[in-house]
Every structure is written in structure tokens, then in C-alpha cells.
Amino acid sequence: FNLNHMNKAQLIGNLTKDVELRNTPGGKIVGSATLATNKVVTDQAGNKNKYTTFHNLVIWGKAAEIIAQYAHKGSKLYIEGEIENRSYDGKDGVKRYVTEIIVREFEFLDSRQSDSPAAAPKKPQETEQGEEEEIRVENIPF
Template sequence: MSGSLNKVMLIGNLGRDPELKMTPSGQALARFSVATTETWKNPQGEKQTKTEWHNVVVWGKQAEIAEKYLRKGKQVLIEGRIQYREYTDQSGAKRTACDIRCDNFVMLGRMEDGGSRPSAADRGMDEEPYGAPSPVPASSGGYDEDIPF
């Protein structure tokens, strides 16, 4: 296989509300954290948990939507890629940070829990309701109906 792949999918809870900033060129940028928690039983049968924190960066129109609709504690699915950046901290030391560069996100959970969904207009679309399935083309001979999964 030639080439490479840098793909991340996370389902977790927001650790803080998105913070929206604008770059000098006018590009929107939102940053927030997402916590993912793994649960298992150790050899003694005791329940163990470990939480990992991920820094997420969203750009453009999606950054504006994230700032408007995502809230601390809400569950979200993040699709993107790992991106490293270098910076100098306040003491002058060079540091490296690992971010998830978000290409797409989906708000999960129930709307009754305070979740809200962006309108089609917010997403730059016509009347399609948020979360509606993508239209599937009628069978044109390109799909195999007998796929076992």
C-alpha cells in the first residue's frame, strides 16, 4: 500500500465550551477539549477507568457552529486528524502540542438534555433537517445487494 493515513474518530464529552477566535486574516478558529473514558476490569475483578483529554481545533464555518451549539459536558463525535504544533511557553522553553484538527463533528445525545442542533441555514444548506440521512441513489448496478455486513 502506498501513501499514508492520518484519521481520528473520537466520541466523548466536551471538557469546556468552545473558545472562538479570529485570525488576522479573518478566519474563524475554535478550540475546546474532549474527554474519552475507557472502562475495564482488572485481574481482581475491580472496575478501572482512565480518561484521556484531547485538544480539538475547528476552523471556518464549523468553528462558528461549534461555538454556537457545543457546550461543556455534551457528547460529541469528532472526525479529523492528528496535528502537532510547536510553541514557546512563558518561560521561553520550546514545547510541542498535539491537537485533533477537526474536519467534521456531530452533536450526540438528546435535545431534551439541553442539546441543540444547528439549522440548515447555519450549516449553509437549504431545507434539509440536521442529521437527516444522505440520499442514497437508486440501485444503478453499482451496489452489491448481497454484501454480508
């Protein structure tokens, strides 16, 4: 653990759609999803304004399978991971920039998950380290 450098994001929010699972050309499983987080800001007039931020998630391996199985659109999740910026050339030739959260740990926060006998674990789950593989442009979901 290096205190001189840290790249860590902690989010609590809701999935905007079900996790999309794919296999990389190397045969590894990767999931993508979007997590929405909300904040309410009171302006000078006392009006409350709600703002939503959308976070692109990349989930590798078994963690992707577990989240895809137990979480669905609207599910509340705790996500912990690293912020990663990357760029790619779109089909129109324009360079695009993307910020993603590479999920390292997660926890289901909906009570619905605890209703199932095969419920997902209560404590945060760590994803397998070293599974990352380059995502090719043709595999980008957006």
C-alpha cells in the same frame, strides 16, 4: 484518497468546556476545545478502573461557529479529523509540544440538539478545507 498514508482520528466524547472562538490575524475564525474520552479497564482482581484522555480540538470556520452555538460543556460529540503535532516556545522560554485534532467532520450526539427547531444537522458536517492558518503563540489557549 491515498491508501499508503492515512492520518485520521475518530472520537466520541464530551466537551470539557464551551468552545472558545477567536479570529486569526488574517480574519479567519478558529475554535478550540477539549474533548474527554473515557475507557474502563478491568484489572486482574476484577476491579473496574476508568481512564480519561483529553484531546485538544482545533475547529476552523463555520464548523467552529456551529459547534460553539449548539454544543456546550458536557455535550457529547462525534469528531473526525487529523492528528497534528506542533511545538512552540512558552512565555517562560521552554519549548512545549502539543498534539491536536484538526476537526474535519462532526456530529452532535446529545438528544438536546434535536429539541431546537434550528437544530444542528444530524449527519456529519465537513469543515471547509484549505482554511487553516498558522496559529500564533499568543493565540494558544493553554
